[in-house]
Amino acid sequence: MMYRINLFRNILLLGLTLVFFHACGNDDDTNSLRYKNSKYIKFEVYAGSDNGGVLINKKVDSVRYFNAVMESFTNAMISFDANRILVGQVSISESSPYKFENGLLYIYNDGLWQYFGYGNTGNVTVRQNYVAYKQNGGAIQRFRGPSQESYTVEEAAINTPFKELSGMEKKADTLIVCTRDSYFK
Amino acid sequence: MKKIVCLVVLLCLVFTACSSDSEEDYIYKVRYRDLSSLAIYAGEAAGPVNVQYNNLKRTELARHYFAGLYNHLLHDSLSIQFNGDLITYQYPESRSRRKIVSKYAYRNDSLFAIKTDGTYLFAAMGNNRDSLYRRLSLVMYPYVVAPDVYRDTVVISDQPFDYKKDMASLPLTKYTSLDDLKADGDTIVWCNVKYLFQ
Helix, strand or coil, rough: HHHHHHHHHHHHHHHHHHHHHHHCCHHHHHCCCEEEEEEEEEEEEEEEECCCCEEEECCCHHHHHCCCCCCCCCEEEEEEEEEEEEECCCCCEEEEEEEEEEEEEEEEEECEEEEEEEECCCEEEEEEEEEEEEEECCCCCCEECCCCCCCCCHHHHCCCCCCCCCHHCCCCCCCEEEEEEECCE | CHHHHHHHHHHHHHHHHHHCCHHCCCCCEEEEEEEECCCEEECCCCCEECCCCCCHHHHHHHHHHHHCCCCHHHCCCCCCEEEEEEEEEEEEEEEEEEEEEEEEECCCCCCCCCCCCEEEEEEECCCCCCCEEEEEEEEHHHHEEEECEEEHHHHHHHHCCCHHHHHHHCCCCCCCHHCCCCCCCCCCEEEEEEEECC
């Protein structure tokens, strides 16, 4: 009986201690979102033909095409402080005005609210579009697409020498458009 | 009885260990950089285009365009501590670190330490302890090396850059206004970086 009372007291003591530690923990850490992973939600490969670019089902090495231009989020963190989003990686932390509007995340850059993805202060998905192309089998060219929710191959083609899908007339012409979602939680 | 004493001691330790530092002990340091004013314009026949990169981290863009002149650690050695009507301000000077404990004042949107001789020593921009920052503007533009020969250069200043007023006064600039960006390859980039204390 005595053993049970002591056990109960010890558990109570431990519980109280944990409650106190939890209550006075650093609130700043509770809102930090860590980078979890990224995945392609769209990866379209177009090849040239007599009739212009056509969507093909071909596996390509995404690292080879996009690694040079794709933003790395390794060890990246996001947190929110009043009306500012804090983006950090190692010792580099940036602070910018932000807003969520209908679940979409906008960050204020150069006088404009720029789209960056969606979510809320508890989890954020950063959406980015990228384009790579080869003219007649030449060197890979690549660029970052605009910050928008969806980005079509027609929009991408305008910013390449092909100008439009019908401009991909050579069989070795290649155009790849991808959309990557990166998750922070 | 012994157990009650132990309990009280333990609780005191817990409270002591996790009590937050008082506001007077808090040291304000540069903890964030605000690069939201980074502007990139490229030339096109139809007129200049405002280029919006999809990078979440603007630091990479600043490093790319301003090369080594953008230093995100620039003001990391500054520290400000408030204690009643005094501040302790630490700053680098000639490879050493100076420390001044003095009265302070806000004047023209800036915080100053008041030295014993009555002169004001600038510490940071801002009009209260929660809005303190340091500022640095950087502009990358083509510098005229010789007639029709240009080389991209970067100028820095502690005054904010306003392209509407200041573009024409950049040293040996190819552009006097944004409308001069007409060809592929024409580029001007600027940023009024704020180093935010917290």
